[in-house]
Structure formats: C-alpha cells, structure tokens
Amino acid sequence: xxxxxxxxxxxxxxxxxxxxxxxxxxxxxxxxxxxxxxxxxxxxxxxxxxxxxxxxxxxxxxxxxxxxxxxx
Numbered sequence: 001x002x003x004x005x006x007x008x009x010x011x012x013x014x015x016x017x018x019x020x021x022x023x024x025x026x027x028x029x030x031x032x033x034x035x036x037x038x039x040x041x042x043x044x045x046x047x048x049x050x051x052x053x054x055x056x057x058x059x060x061x062x063x064x065x066x067x068x069x070x071x072x
Contacts, residue, residue, distance in 0.1 A: 023055060028058070032058055
C-alpha cells in the first residue's frame with residue numbers, strides 16, 4: 001500500500017517532503033529570506049502577511065499559509 005507523505009506528517013513537519021519542521025520568518029537565515037519573495041505563491045499574499053503568519057520548509061520551499069501551527 002502506498003502512503004502519501006501528508007498522511008504521516010505531524011505537527012510542524014512539511015507535508016510535501018516530510019522535513020522535520022517548518023520555519024517562521026524570524027528563523028530564516030538572510031539567504032533564505034532572499035529566496036522567499038521569489039517563490040511561486042508570492043502573488044497570492046502580501047509580503048507583510050507572509051512574514052507574520054506563514055511558515056516555510058527550507059528543504060523543498062513548501063509555504064504554509066497558516067494551516068500548520070508553529071511550535072516552539
């Protein structure tokens with residue numbers, strides 16, 4: 001039986017690649033912050049909202065629009 005990654009992910013794991021945790025804007029390095037405006041979902045949300053509420057996977061660059069709650 002084939003299991004999809006999003007079926008086995010938990011909490012803050014990336015639903016696309018299964019990386020251990022998604023990062024908020026403050027946790028991204030300066031180089032990673034340079035990449036965020038170039039991601040495909042850039043036009044969907046204002047940058048200010050993305051910085052406040054979104055989470056990113058730095059492995060596959062999946063962007064969560066707040067549907068995954070960030071844990072400390």
